[in-house]
Amino acid sequence: MSDRHFAFWPEHATRHLPVPQTHLYRNVEVSAMRFPDKPFLIFYDTPLSFAQFHDETERIAGYLQRACGVKKGDRVLLDMQNSPQFMLAYYGILRADAVVVPLNPMNLAKELEHYASDSGARVAFVAQELLPRMGPLLGQALDHLIVATYSDYATAPTDLPVPDFVSAPRVALAQRGAVAWADMLAANLRPGPIEAGPDDLAVMPYTSGTTGLPKGCMHTHRTTMYNVAAGSVWWKANAGQVGMAILPLFHVTGMQAGMNGPLYTGSTIVVLPRWDRDACALCVQKHGVYGLALITAMVIDFVSNPRLPEYDLSSLRRIAGGGAAMPKAVAHALEHKLGLRYGEGYGMTETMAATHSNPPDAPKAQCLGVPLFDVDARVVDPATFQELPPGEVGEIVVHGPQVMLGYWNQPEASAQAFVEIDGKRFLRTGDLGTTDADGYFFFVDRLKRMINAAGFKVWPAEVEALLYQHPAVQEACIIAAMDPRRGETVKAVIVRKPGAAGEVSEQQIIDWSHEHMAAYKVPRIVEFVDSLPKSGTGKVMWRELQERERLKAT
Structure with a gap:
């Protein structure tokens, strides 16, 4: 391993990072002792203090152990959008010495069946609007369902736009084995002592990978705690800062940056269930948000908002994330409009978020950064x-x-x-x-994404980054199209910026590309679309576009 990057290492950070060798739940106990009355969560202007969070997670753990028979090491499914209940269930499961299996709320019944059977989970937390998908598993793969209603935790007056699925009232449950969240808490059951240690399983997120069914990534309290501590030190996080949980919490980046890290430092978190660029800007203005963790697609949407100048975003000091390379043109727009340089990082579900990050005082554009503490x-x-x-x-x-x-x-x-x-x-x-x-x-x-155009290797991410410099391009995805002469050729699927639909043609994009990139990289085919398919984490689903193209050719 090279040590060249240590010349740019943050001055405030040691090269080796001592990480707490404890159960993750201890972070709940410590923050509740230190800051009992301080809000940990703010959900549509309704606060939940660290002391309340501690008490409710204890009651959740007690119910899991005493009513559901959950034992140490058992897996428990968690299927919700960003909400106080997601965070409470997550730490309630951990307090019961069980293993959190966080699920993408976009999953349908057949996919949920795989997660239940593969993990061996017999208990699940599910949001009310997702119950029609999860409900059929009750009495089959699952014995117990705990059903959450978001509006239970959104009771204060607010001027934020509240989605219908958040404001929906609680509905009666008819299924045997299903219990309402409020009834679970009202049982006021308490758990036994914590028995798990740092090397016991804590979280098992599933990764889709490139082939086969999704696989569960086994993370312990130790592997998860590492990035909780590392991110806090790297970004100089402290209890006085306010952040946002706007990246999906089921995904490791949102999980660590929007929940586990702030709980560790005693920070306050403003929670939004889905990405909404105006709601995000309004929350920054209202609550004095210090830092945002946003993937590249969110930043593109945020800076392209024509209403952005209407908001007071002066409290923002940091926007960081990853998910895809940040286009140079978008990074310039971010710096021009907000005076902020994007802090890009790199990680995977298999690494519980970051393995690399750009040094806060020495970032490079379109760069994954340098290896974090103790990473080779x-x-x-x-x-x-x-x-x-x-x-x-x-x-x-x-x-x-x-x-x-x-x-x-x-x-x-x-x-x-x-x-x-x-x-x-x-x-x-x-x-x-x-x-x-x-x-x-x-x-x-990606190793498996390369396009072989007449013997030339074309990397789609590189061509996408170049296309973002075109003034009419809002989003772009490069895929391979079949070509009888070249074998494969480069195709660009493009979303144009508002107002550019009548201003730029497919041929103009191709002509512009000839002026800005090597001939073998130039898209020979351009297709304009209204939107690109995206995953629950906001990443462009290039495989879906590639599969559509393959089917066209057959």
């Missing part, structure tokens, strides 16, 4: 695993305290995910990247 990251030849010199493209591999144990009940997939180098166990990320002379890492593309 390398760019290697995917065939030989020999480390490559700066500038050469290879696979990014990582060894560090936040790397998962492996995939749940998937020994073969786990074995394939790791490689031993110099006596260390490295996770193969499947991402291609390079390093520069300073030891910073740069993303090139």
Whole structure:
């Protein structure tokens, strides 16, 4: 591993990070003792204090253990949008010494059935609006369902736009085995003492991967605690700051940046269930939000909001995230409009969020940053695993305290995910990247996404970044199209900026591309669309577009 990046290491951060060797729930207890009356959560202007959070998570754990028979190591499903109940259920499950299995609320019944059967969970928390999908599993895969109604925690007057699914009143439950959240709390059951330790399983998020059914990533209290502590130190977080939980909490980035980290530092978090650029800006103005964790797609939407100048965003000091390379044009717009440089990072579900981040005082544009505390990251030849010199493209591999144990009940997939180098166990990320002379890492593309155009290697992410510099392009996704002569050729699927529909044609995009990139990278086909398909975490679902294109050719 290179040590070149230490020349740019934050002055306030030591190179080695001591991490608390405790159960994650201890962070609830500590913050409740330190700041009992301080709001931990604000949900549509309704606060929930650290002391209330502590008390309710204890009651949730008591119900799980005494009413549902949950024991140490049992998996419990958690299927909700961002809400106080998501956070309370998460820590209630941990307090019961069980394992949180967070689910994407966009999942349908068949997908939920896989998560229940694969994890072996017999108990689930579900939001009221998602009950029609989860309900059929009750009495089959599941024995108990605890049903949450968001409006129970949104009782204060607010001028924020409240979605219908949040304001909806509680409905009566008819299914045997289903209990309302309020009734669970009213039972006032208390759990036994904490028995799990730092090396017991705590969270098992599922990753879709590129092939097969989703796999559960086994994370312990220790692997999860690492990024809780690391992010707090790296970004100089403290109890006086206000943040936002606007990234999906079921996803590891939102989970760590919007919930686990702030709970650790005693910060206050403003919770929004879904991305809404105006609601986000209004919350920043109203609550003096200090930092935002936003993926690239959200930043693009945020800075392109014509109403942005109407809001007082002067409290904002940091916008950080990842998910995809930040286009240079969007980074410039962010700096021009808000005076902020985007703090890009890199991580995976398998690493419980970040393994890399840009130093706060020395960030680089369109860059993954440098390896975090105690992380050994390398760019290697995917065939030989020999480390490559700066500038050469290879696979990014990582060894560090936040790397998962492996995939749940998937020994073969786990074995394939790791490689031993110099006596260390490295996770193969499947991402291609390079390093520069300073030891910073740069993303090139997914190992399996490369387009082979007449023998030339085209990396879609690189072409997308260039297209974002076109004044009419709001979003772009590059996929491979079949070509009888070249084998594959480059196709651009583009969302135009408002008002640009009659101003720019497909051929103009192609002509512009010839002026700004090498000929073999130029999209030979351009398709304009109203929107790009996105996952629950806001990432563009390029595989869906690629599959559509493949079906066209058959």
